[in-house]
Amino acid sequence: MKIEVLGTGCSKCQALTLHVKEAVAKKGIFAQVEKVEDILKIMEYGVTSTPALVVDGTVVSSGKLLGVDEIVTLLGS
């Protein structure tokens, strides 16, 4: 599983990256977590508000700082 956090480096984006890592640890799954800061790459996903979360190439959330539990639920499906 590949999880990408899209964000241009604001505090919310950093917080989301931390939450994602925690959620992955909590679920005990193997996943590659990557922070994408390149604006052109972010645009390719069609996202207009950051932080956004991309799981295996699909945008699952944008403009929200998700909590750890919310991410766990998102990853579950």
Add this chain to the structure above:
Amino acid sequence: MFDWWETIVDALVFRLLGLDASTQKAQALHFFIFDTVKIYILLVLIIFAVSFLRTYFNTEKVRVYLQGKSEFTGNILAALFGIITPFCSCSAIPLFLGFMQARIPLGITFSFLISSPMNNEVAIALLFGLFGWKITALYIGFGLLVAIVGGFIVGKLGMEKYVLIPVVPMSGDLADVEIALSLQKRLKESWAYTMDILQKIYLYVMIGVGIGAFIHGYIPTEFIVKYAGSDAWYSVPLAVILGVPMYSNAAGVMPLIEVLTSKGMLLGTALSFMMAITALSLPEAMILKRILHVKLIATFFGIVALGIMGIGYLFNAIL
């Protein structure tokens, strides 16, 4: 609307604590307790309502609506959408480029960019709590006007070449964005968001009202009128310049403006000041500098500043 609360505070300060209603100390304390709680209640109500509406409209959705709209209609719609969509300066870049990608004209994007921070829910709740619905309506109405006209002018200046990052316009139309959420989830999300915001600003509100209460009780009106109440020509531009660095502290500054107004500061100057605080934000300019040429940012700030000052002068003249 808050008569019941006034009765409670009256009873608390004048009867329970036994303070003499004619003393400055009692007045200041009464003002502090009454205003802080009133503003907290309004903040919770309004932020919750706006964030609930917002679960139906995110910026991705706004982009779909605005795509292909003609210039003037687009400016109006963009300014209106700015009221309900959230704005965080950290989202300014993806938003800006995302709009360009969808071939939304620069002017319409700017209408949105001006309106969104100006008509944010915290500012609206504070205004409503401190000044009442009439001033709030004036603020929103003239805020929209600045956003529509300002964006329209930026669009007419043909400054597309000052966008520093090459944006590849997408071909075809965007697919509509589905937001599938249960009502319960929307309510839960809105509540979490409301608490999150409140946590960030409650201290500023308390400090702002606290200083306001002090001014209210202890500083004589003549003093305020002498410094802030003058109808000298420079008071409006001065208010705008002072407002620029205060964006993050809007919650603390607004209660002060209310006290200054009740002590004789002119309403137009106050309106200009409030609009400058929310619409002209230095951090936003710094972030936009990464993708926009300084000339475009200066034009954007200049037009908004002129619009805001115009409103200030207009109000000082007619009210």
